[in-house]
Amino acid sequence: MAQTSPPDVVFEGDSRKMIRSFPPDVRENLGADLWRLQKGEKPLDAGSLTNVLPKVFYLRDDDKDFWYRVPYITLAGVVYVLDCFKKKTNEIAQKDINTARSRLTVLKKRFATKKH
Numbered sequence: 001m002a003q004t005s006p007p008d009v010v011f012e013g014d015s016r017k018m019i020r021s022f023p024p025d026v027r028e029n030l031g032a033d034l035w036r037l038q039k040g041e042k043p044l045d046a047g048s049l050t051n052v053l054p055k056v057f058y059l060r061d062d063d064k065d066f067w068y069r070v071p072y073i074t075l076a077g078v079v080y081v082l083d084c085f086k087k088k089t090n091e092i093a094q095k096d097i098n099t100a101r102s103r104l105t106v107l108k109k110r111f112a113t114k115k116h
Contacts, residue, residue: 009079012103018084029061071100
């Protein structure tokens with residue numbers, strides 16, 4: 001019986017570069033949660049951005065200095081990482097929301113052109 005591969009993870013914009021700049025322990029934890037998403041499981045630590053970006057969630061981790069966030073959306077069985085950022089407060093900076101929103105808009109346009 002042929003074994004199927006888990007769905008892809010696609011990093012939009014510079015999100016791959018940003019996640020690679022995170023500390024090794026944080027990358028490992030976030031990578032494990034991305035793997036869980038690929039397998040259709042729930043991540044260990046996640047939140048929702050649906051109040052500002054419908055259907056967008058984020059993975060989260062922290063260390064002694066920062067909180068790390070990885071906003072993502074799953075479309076057609078593929079996990080799209082919209083952004084990766086770190087922060088020091090409870091609030092998500094408007095620039096990070098705008099980056100995720102912009103990349104989501106571009107992603108949706110790509111999907112719309114594929115369907116026609």
